[in-house]
Amino acid sequence: MNITKTIIRLAGVSLLVLGALTVTNAANADTWRYAHEENKGDVQDIYAQNFKEYIEKNSDHTVQIYRFGALGESDDIMEQTKAGILNFVNQSPGFTGAQIPEVQIFFIPYLMPTDMDRVVTFFRNSTAINEDFPKLYADNGLELLGMYPEGEMVITVDEAFTSPEGLKDKKMRVMTNPLLSATYSAFGAIPVPLPTGEVYGALQTSIINGQENPIFWIESEQLYEVSPNLVYTSHGWFTTAAMANKRFYDKLQNKDKQLIKSAADHAFEEVIVHISGLADKALERIQARNDEVTVTRLDNTQIEAFKARAQQVEQKFIEMTGNSGKELLQQFKKDLNNVQHRH
Structure with missing residues (x-):
């Protein structure tokens, strides 16, 4: 700032x-x-x-x-x-x-x-x-x-990727959140915690290679101008x-x-x-404003490679939070299972 x-x-x-x-x-x-x-x-x-x-x-x-x-x-x-x-x-x-x-x-x-x-x-x-x-x-x-x-989290990066190998050694901005750092480490990247106000400038000057946010925020902060390759990995919601x-x-x-x-x-x-x-509307506006924007949506096979690495993040969460986190995770999964049965 x-x-x-x-x-x-x-x-x-x-x-x-x-x-x-x-x-x-x-x-x-x-x-x-x-x-x-x-x-x-x-x-x-x-x-x-x-x-x-x-x-x-x-x-x-x-x-x-x-x-x-x-x-x-x-x-x-x-x-x-x-x-x-x-x-x-x-x-x-x-x-x-x-x-x-x-x-x-x-x-x-x-x-x-x-x-x-x-x-x-x-x-x-x-x-x-x-x-x-x-x-x-x-x-x-x-x-x-x-x-x-x-909204669904979308990764923007200097080069599109379809596998964890494509994120290897990429400097990825993360919120000041230890588990999010663990996620990008598991994906092969180098997590770089930064406050929101510094993200655009860090992308512009290549201090970082990418970041994640819901697409409406990528539009609102015009991050696509300095990080035009959008990758949908289906890994989470904001x-x-x-x-x-x-x-x-x-x-x-x-x-x-x-x-x-x-x-x-x-x-x-x-x-x-x-x-x-x-x-969908935010993505349409972004693509209309900048013809350098690319959109990559990982298929199920590609997603499985990231899911395999996600297991270690879940274990890290339990290590960070102890019994309270373990019990919460069990309840979370129970709630999610109930959602599956509702649909």
Whole structure:
């Protein structure tokens, strides 16, 4: 991040702190502060806007939304939420995993289904997500309001590949997530943890050779301009979580707690509608804008070579998380098996 951006971010945080200090009791504040990791019109922003609209329609409260970069990177907005400066935050387990190791389960490759119907059914009905995860977040000072999928992960790289050998020694950007680093190491690449704001420049200057993200974010951040080879490996979906500062939430009256839960449920349903067809449309726009873009979709045989390496990542997850992670993984697989039977 350059000096100008840093000054702007610090100024924004200072104003936010000042605003928070003018409220005698944050739990009773009429204006609630909500930050997320994405740009205007992206999936997290759609969720946040629908959350805001529901709150403001059904109460006298207002919600102030801060988008990507306004208050810093993902780690910054989480720190501000845990400190009580922000009331709500959206953050991917890709970043939260450093604090709550068990949420890295979403980065075990090929654990999640690949089609949207099964993914959505899983999020709606999963015991792991709806019962186990809230306890893990609560232990870290966060009230989990809900988790939702944003889109299939797509790898962009300087040279298209169809096998793990094609990723050998490629420097791949990863979120600050130990298990995601283990995934790309298993795939043969060299993981390079970087904050989101540094990815474009790192690709442009060949500090890294590639990265992964859902296709709408690849479009939104114009990453295809500097990393034009898109590879669909079917290895996972990008997941995010909406959270509240637990001290703030616990002090609320029951009617406000219910209001927030209802707003979160409403926002989830709106996001599911929004992401339907979103990936295909984003890819079409990318291809229309840049004729250097290539698209590679691995076939089942090619995918099997990556799946074979994914087994060691699952074992790494258990090593990182111990019995709690092992039990969570068992529940996760049980939930996924139930999804298979529903379809």
